[in-house]
Structures are given as C-alpha cells and as structure tokens.
Amino acid sequence: ILNVEQSPQSLHVQEGDSTNFTCSFPSSNFYALHWYRWETAKSPEALFVMTLNGDEKKKGRISATLNTKEGYSYLYIKGSQPEDSATYLCAPEDAGNNRKLIWGLGTSLAVNP
C-alpha cells in the first residue's frame, strides 16, 4: 500500500503571496494522482487528476506538476486569496491495490487578508 506524505502540514500566508505544497508517494505501483480542495464544513472538491510523468495542469491561479519517476507532485497557488483557505489533499491511485485512492493528511492553508 502506498504511503503518502504531504508537506507542509499547515501554512499561513498573506493575501497576494504565492505558495506551493508537496505530495510525496512511492514511485512504484503508481497509476494516477488526484488533488482535492477541502474547505471547512464542506466536502472535498476535485482539482486535478494527473497520470503522466511531467504532467502539468492548471485551473485559474492553481497549477500542479507531477514527477512519477521520483514520486512527487507540487501544487502551486499564485497570488493567494482568502477564499483559497482550505485543506489541500493529494491521493495517488495504488495500482497494486485495485487502484484505490490512498489519501494524504493534507496541507492546511490559511490566507490572511
């Protein structure tokens, strides 16, 4: 079963700052990587699903990259806004475990106005 690590655990930034988080996973048995955004008192919402080494995806001010050979993905937020405050979860699909999602603990982002 994949072991997923996300860093940092939490992050406080000022409005307008750009920031990034890391998701690390074993490169063996990798199939795909999911990123989700989870606001307090709401449900997780999908940001990206990435499968190929070198993949880059973008949605507005948020982008992500994927390195399957070394087992990591970066999530970037450009010009953070208070509404970006949330927990960002990554979840690789474990090809050795029926491709189930293995969830990280997330990075909690707080953007101060």
Place this chain on the structure above:
Amino acid sequence: NAGVTQTPKFQVLKTGQSMTLQCAQDMNHEYMSWYRQDPGMGLRLIHYSVGAGITDQGEVPNGYNVSRSTTEDFPLRLLSAAPSQTSVYFCASSYSLHTEAFFGQGTRLTVV
C-alpha cells in the same frame, strides 16, 4: 444536477443500534465509495463498488455492510453501532477509477 446526495447530515446513535446512511448520485457514475474521516487521519475507505451488483471491502470494513442494487444508490449500514464508529462519513462517486470523485455533504455520526 443534484450530484451526490447523502443523508442524514447528523445522527446520534446509542451503542448497539443499527442504521443506514443513504447515498444517491444522479451522474450515472459506476464507481461509488464510502469513507470515514477521523481527526489526525486521512480519509479511509470503508467499502466501494465498481458497478451495480458489485461491492468490495476497503481499508476499514468491519462493522459496516453495503449493497449496490442500482447504479444510483449505495447505502452504508451500521450493523451494531459502537463508539469507535463515531466519525464523519463521506460518500463519493466517479465515472471511473482515474477520474475526479464527487463527494456528498458528509454525515457526522456520534455513537454514545
């Protein structure tokens, strides 16, 4: 579209009681799953289904049953509630395994 509808939103049970958490989706998704969220832990998979009539165990299946008689519905049954089942439960659905998952609003369950 309603998306994934999960009920109830809150529930308090006494130890030993049984109940069913309902989950329905209107997106014709084949893949549905139930997770629990506990403090300090990532989402943990309880049971999942890859289509009507097919279910399988996840990481923490003990004490829970599921069935998938239709594509739309995937109820989760607690057979005899225990305090260890106090948690927030999420139902999710997706078109297939490597597509984005859509989550229900969550059920906060307390077992006393």
